[in-house]
Amino acid sequence: MEHLPVEVFIKRRRALMDSLPDKALLLVPSATLVTRSRDTEHPFRQDSDFWYLTGFNEPDALLVLMKGYEKSEQLLFNQPKDKLMETWTGIRLGQVAAVIQLGFDQAFALADIDQQLPKLLAEASEVWMPLEDEALYSRYLFWRQQVRTRFKRVASLPTRITDLSQQLGEMRLLKQPEEIILMKQAARISAEAHCRAMQVCKPSMYEYQLQAEIEYEFRMQGASGPSYSSIVGAGDNACVLHYVENSAVMQAGDLVLIDAGAEYQGYAGDITRTFPVNGTFSTPQQQLYNLVLKANELAISLTRPAATLDELHQAVVRCLVTGLVELGLLQGDVESLIETEAYKVFFMHGTSHWLGLDVHDVGLYRQEGKARPLQAGMVFTIEPGLYIAPDQADVDPQWRGIGIRIEDDVLVTATGCEVLTSGVPKTIAGIEALMKGDDYARH
Structure with missing residues (x-):
């Protein structure tokens, strides 16, 4: 079974970024495991938007795209390598391989997200995300508060938050x-x-x-x-x-x-x-x-x-x-x-x-x-x-x-x-x- 080459997903991410205004910060979450009963889960099925842009089939990850930033523009936050957990639930890609195999500029462990996202928000003029994702929106509000706390003298918070669903939906159509x-x-x-x-x-x-x-x-x-x-x-x-x-x-x-x-x-x-x-x-x-x-x-x-x-x-x-x-x-x-x-x-x-x-x-x-x-x-x-x-x-x-x-x-x-x-x-x-x-x- 031949899978789509990484270049396809890189091209999609670039095309989406090209359609956004300068200094836009885009957030797309992966799916997460859903409990079926007690300690068993439903078979994992990746979020379609996240899959369309990454080709990455692990749960609990976040895609971050930044339009017009001086440093990296395509970032992934994902689960780290963990031998004990991998023994139970399967091999994880980790951060090093994510850069090599998925074509990201940088990849961070999921545990670093609350440290890194406020830094990125401090440079953004506006934010794009799927607004129906209440969990992500709640985290976004937390990161905004962190910007106020940590960067209040040098940052201006994004003035607009826009629903990404329609933009990405038209691209996928x-x-x-x-x-x-x-x-x-x-x-x-x-x-x-x-x-x-x-x-x-x-x-x-x-x-x-x-x-x-x-x-x-x-x-x-x-x-x-x-x-x-x-x-x-x-x-x-x-x-x-x-x-x-x-x-x-x-x-x-x-x-x-x-x-x-x-x-x-x-x-x-x-x-x-x-x-x-x-x-x-x-x-x-x-x-x-x-x-x-x-x-x-x-x-x-x-x-x-x-x-x-x-x-x-x-x-x-x-x-x-x-x-x-x-x-x-x-x-x-x-x-x-x-x-x-x-x-x-x-x-x-x-x-x-x-x-x-x-x-x-x-x-x-x-x-x-x-x-x-x-x-x-x-x-x-x-x-x-x-x-x-x-x-x-x-x-x-x-x-x-x-x-x-x-x-x-x-x-x-x-x-x-x-x-x-x-x-x-x-x-x-x-x-x-x-x-x-x-x-x-x-x-």
Whole structure:
């Protein structure tokens, strides 16, 4: 598994610094270990912003960037080498190796942070940090007080503190070529796992057994695991958008909806496929499925630079409402049904979200009150769905308890788009063929 070279992270740090005013001091904290129960922790997952700028995968660290300082400009505070602790929890990079391997000007032990940060603040004109991090903000206030105490005759405290999240979010939104390579790999692994699920699925399996097959494939293909909690919902459970219990027995005649993606070197895959537990769609299932597929393919066909996610969503809504009227699930004029949002009883979520280091990635959706135009390098999902609740009394019983979502990951290119998740079938013919053992159906 090839990791991104250190030069990529150095370049990102320099680009971020170039976008800031002179004498700006920027602080980005790492993630920390989170207790699962008593003396055990959840598996460590690095903060996405910190990872984007450092490529450093240890907890309890702080990135400090200084624009226009006379001395060092890229600093890291991290845990020191400690043979006893390393025996228990693994090798630490330490300070010397951090400079060599991560490209920092200097690295300090975490214990030095309260000594060093007031010195840096005393020279800063303004500070940039993620303001939602209450722990960091509390430390910042302490460091400001230390400046007053230690440097009151020579220092002028920063006059402005600015939230870093938007600046860094906009930078992360446009994926660079090296990121696109990793995202394609995350999508490929995710697609292989969904194919595996289709091939092994059979009636009387538990949902969690199908989840195990998917996540096994993630790890066998080199992913760190799932990029979010896998959803495996069969029958009525497919109508619960964020169903994660995955504990029911799957019955012949039901559909199973799987929303699962692999995380590869920090980047998320995000795929949803819906298929019949017994390998064959019923007629009502076919009708609803083909309607959702039509909306999915329509949105993909409209994806290109200068289009907007709002336009894609409006096209999806119109497609679904028209089809629901034709099937008798909605009654009335299509325009009126759209205007009154009558469709939301069956399609209650958006069509898209940004995708990257986070499965719901950063970056503004609107600029100056308007939907932002798409640009080459953006990656997002297209995921129309229909969910007919099992207790939906005003619809024909043949539709009740059917939940369908079809989700793909899409990269905007200079001339249109590329579907990164095409490695797993989504047509009825392709799904049924793969479930019957035709491996070529995925291509």
